[in-house]
Amino acid sequence: MVTKEYRTVKEIIGPLMLIEGVEGITYGELTDIRLDDGTMRRGRVLEVHRDKAVVQVFEGTSGLAPQGVTVKFLGKGVELGVSGDILGRVFDGFGRPIDDGPPIIPEKWLNINGNPMNPYSRDYPNEFIQTGISTIDLLNPLVRGQKLPFFSGSGLPHSRMAAQVARQARVLKTGEKFAVIFATMGITFEEAEFFINDFRRTGALERAVLFINLADDPAIERIAVPRMALTVAEFLAYEKDMHVLVILTDLTNYCEALREISAARKEVPGRRGYPGYLYTDLSTIYERAGRIKGKMGSITQLPVLTMPEDDKTHPIPDLTGYITEGQIILSRSLHAQGIYPPVDVLPSLSRLKDKGIGVGKTREDHANVMNQLYAAYARGKNAKELAVVLGESALSDIDLLYVKFADAFEDRFIRQGEDENRSIEDSLRIGWELLGLLPKSELKRVRPEFIEKYYPENK
């Protein structure tokens, strides 16, 4: 194929360039952009109209002059070379190695946009992953192939939690191959270092692949980062039979990059200036989690996003919640009370919990204990609020017990150490100890035979 080179850039607007006089250009094509000083950038065709092409520049347009660039259209989409040797390697946001390792010799080149998975070919995720964190394992269980985001806020310990999950996650089966893919979008150097050191400290780096785009790296590159990460994940999961955990942080920065492009294109904005297609765009990331019938591997996603102003109705968490299979919400007030991990239990949810727990998966009483802990904690929190308005004296004896329960629940169940890896049995045991604070007659959501079997008698 003839490659086409042009020096006819007419406009530069935000991260976009308009090139005129082009011929035979197609939508989505990858471009090499050569500056006259010899440096290179990369771009992708966002629109092509007769002889004009709009190109988004991944490294941004700062320092570009229309007269000083040559644009070469490569006749293919954005691709990533993948190979089994990719484990243990660190890349920049565009998939170029930044560790001191040798270049990757690709087994194959894959378009980073992937293709939508046929819903008929999906296998329903139902295999429990033990993260060692009680508020996740017992109350919001994660299963293989699920996409379960952390809704966090600035300054909250989502990175520590994500690292803890990456470190501790295991299934109750042995002899399987794991990998962790960790992709950052616009996080700080320190945060990224924290993860890398943690991976190194625990030996996890050997079975990890890292894509690093930091706060001072090009913003538009963030559009490519999660797609690079998921392309590798698909390769490892479905061609190398691995169970892949993908941690993406921070999706808020990704969405901002998308908004920047949309604004430069003068598109009609949706809510808060984000493009109307934000939902669709996010779904092309999140829906790449899953399992395929007849394949060994799986892709589990743990995206992290920081809610602007802690607002769950902001378009980024809102649209994410509409796509992902639940959400783990972090609470600023628990954090302020010094409780780690500060999981806001009541609004958190795992939608796939029902299929992943119970006899043969976790334990027979899991669902009952989960529901009862929720109900009791909800009631305890309600009673506490009432006490604030009316004073403790207005509470009935039973409500006072619930207040006590709620406090103990936060202190003993929610709170745990950063290196404390609780088995599901440990979590259930603590759950029962707390339920033991309440009389048996209050445990309406637990079947009598489980109360018989597990209720702690000698307090």
Added chain:
Amino acid sequence: MSTNNQGEVVKVSGPLVVARGLAGARMYEMVRVGEAKLFGEIIEIRGDEYSIQVYEETEGIGPGQPVFRTGEALSVELGPGLIRSIYDGVQRPLDKIAAQYGEYIVRGAESPSLDRSLIWKFEPVAKVGDHVVAGDILGTVRETKLVVHKILVPNGVEGTVKKIAPVEGNVDTIIAVVDTEKGPRELTMVQRWPVRQPRPVAKKLPPLEPLTTGQRVLDMFFPMTKGGTACVPGPFGSGKTVVQHQLAKWANANIVVYVGCGERGNEMTDVLMEFPELKDPESGEPLMERTVLIANTSNMPVAAREASVFTGITIAEYFRDMGYSVALMADSTSRWAEAMREMSGRLEEMPGEEGYPAYLGTRIASFYERSGNVICLGSDKRNGTLSLIGAVSPPGGDFSEPVVQATLRVVKVFWGLDDKLAFARHFPAINWLTSYSLYQEVVDRYANEHYNARWSEVRRRAMAILQREAELEELVRLVGMDALPAEDRLLMQAAKMIREDFLHQNAFDELDTYTSMVKQFQLLNTILHYYDEVRPALQKGVPLTKLLTLPVLEEISKAKLIPEDKLTQFDELRSKVSEQVKSLMS
């Protein structure tokens, strides 16, 4: 007028392609775009520029590439083989596509909508010499254990049956020849219909019968009808999909069309895995035997999402035309509206509210207008119904946004989901104070006659208790529960029982997932019976706490799990209530 069968691309912007040189092409005509022959549909014509929404990813398409006309509007194939299928938004069979092309949906994938390898046994109903008009039943094919597929005379065909006989073959087999004014016409088991055009009916009637769902809060308090319209708006995680799945499972319709529109892939997988296992409560046959699935998941191309709703409703109308009760669920109509917004934005149309096109309201209305209780075409004047239930996913759970508002203007039932209830794990999280059904009267009349003469009375009293509870709760928040007068404490107790022992229904519990109408009545009636017994007892001086802790309450709280074939247990339960109250008075 000169016409061209082939034009060329001049512009590509995401799912929108502009072509020229397609003289003669019409609005909504299907075209194939580029060397990859991607499916597309003309959605705007300006001079020689034709805007095309493309149903597949457009990467690799560019100016100069060819565009081919098909001469046909986006249409679906209708005939035996629809039931149990799973289609994408433009009726490609996803199971066949998976077998042919693998786990990922590649571009340009093609496979006939109706499986030609399936052999059907056609039994004639019409006889040689009969005069037939559009909609008349030529004969039948047993499609599944639950569905007898009626082969209808297609629209525009009228005449005398010249040949008809029992025959076995695939859908393309000729089953009859009809002598029409324009000469003999060979008819097969398959017909095509353009999706954007409603299928005609003889007459529309108001809905008259309930569409029962087995969901207590819906059937008792906010009932739906056969031929009616309903919406389920709610923020994420509030239970829209579970409600829609429950309806697809338990609604007493003959045929269910489930459209997964721009939502999660795993939710479609869930249906695919579960429905073949679940049994229809009336026939005992697997639910899949009456179900058609349309799946355009969120990550599939956005233009096909816009089409998926029309594809689904056209299939639903086709079964309605056979005289069946059909229910269509669309999860979520917001994704459909967003797809319209995206295409509108790319066409650079003047945006209306929140960027939605100005015609949003009209489109939504014309979708719900395709519902109804109808007299079908055909000389036997049979009755068919099509019920529509749309989920709505408002940003931030804010019901004042355009899609919810446009929907509320046309639908008759509003099942409002509430995230506070969902956080409290009260499911289904339907807010009983704000939801409504405009079919209440119709259904009351039907229910009083068919289920229990006191149906409407019991319903009305129970709702009054819930409303009174809401008022009293304000008070409790200010002064505490203990400050309430004893009668009000009893009312609060009754309300709590209605909420926890009746409204709360666990979709994932084998017994609780479905409740028949008769059992619903029994359950609610038992709770009210308690309330009716304890009030006089209080007057006669029985201490409040005794009444609030009556031993039988424990049993009432488990009464929702009384099996459908042991409903006499409710009579025993009520007697027990009376006895226990009486013993307190002696």
